[in-house]
Amino acid sequence: MFITLEGVDGSGKTTQTALLCDALGPLTVRIREPGGTPAAEGIRKILADPGTPLDPVAELLLFCAARADLVSRVIRPALGSGQNVVCDRFVDSTIAYQGVARDLGIVRVRDLNDAATSGLAPDLTLLIDVDPEQGLGRAMSDDRFEAEGLIFQQKVAAAYDDIARREPERVVVIDGTGTPEEVHGRVMAAVNQRLAA
Numbered sequence: 627m628f629i630t631l632e633g634v635d636g637s638g639k640t641t642q643t644a645l646l647c648d649a650l651g652p653l654t655v656r657i658r659e660p661g662g663t664p665a666a667e668g669i670r671k672i673l674a675d676p677g678t679p680l681d682p683v684a685e686l687l688l689f690c691a692a693r694a695d696l697v698s699r700v701i702r703p704a705l706g707s708g709q710n711v712v713c714d715r716f717v718d719s720t721i722a723y724q725g726v727a728r729d730l731g732i733v734r735v736r737d738l739n740d741a742a743t744s745g746l747a748p749d750l751t752l753l754i755d756v757d758p759e760q761g762l763g764r765a766m767s768d769d770r771f772e773a774e775g776l777i778f779q780q781k782v783a784a785a786y787d788d789i790a791r792r793e794p795e796r797v798v799v800i801d802g803t804g805t806p807e808e809v810h811g812r813v814m815a816a817v818n819q820r821l822a823a
């Protein structure tokens with residue numbers, strides 16, 4: 627099964643990714659985007675650094691380039707050998723951040739991602755839902771996107787809500803408030819429900 631976790635900066639999805647992977651067992655492949663291959667980790671460094679000026683379309687293409695390498699070299703082989711893959715962010719992040727918050731257009735972002743992933747979609751996406759203001763207060767780094775501020779994060783949150791409304795079969799909204807253990811309980815309920823279906 628291919629599971630992705632999504633949410634605004636500071637939503638706690640990285641903690642939830644770790645807890646979910648522990649629960650699914652040692653054969654689970656855990657990855658974060660952008661990253662997961664040497665080339666994609668190199669791209670991540672450029673993307674994270676607010677001191678490196680970057681054209682918005684170049685930014686979009688770098689996310690897609692990192693994803694193409696990750697999908698073909700890590701995700702597809704792992705799924706092909708029967709492993710579960712849990713990914714901290716995937717295409718929905720690019721739709722929300724670049725397509726909507728950066729206003730580059732959802733259709734363009736979808737088309738580029740179809741090319742980058744050769745159409746791979748998650749079986750289940752867990753959207754960790756927190757108030758963007760609260761998330762920004764919790765976010766620990768100061769990367770390019772957190773530096774954009776609250777209005778940017780609010781646009782990202784609205785885009786995620788829209789994705790969840792359009793694709794209720796794939797996307798489950800998880801209440802991200804409470805302790806990590808409480809949120810993990812909600813995550814596991816959603817995953818177990820999907821596994822039982």
Ligand code: TMP
Pocket residue numbers: 635658659660689715716717719720721723724769771772
């Ligand atoms: P992270 O903080 O969850 O590791 O993600 C890195 C940052 O990159 C985060 O602020 C969200 C942003 N991002 C995008 O803007 N587009 C994308 O496609 C992805 C995967 C991440």
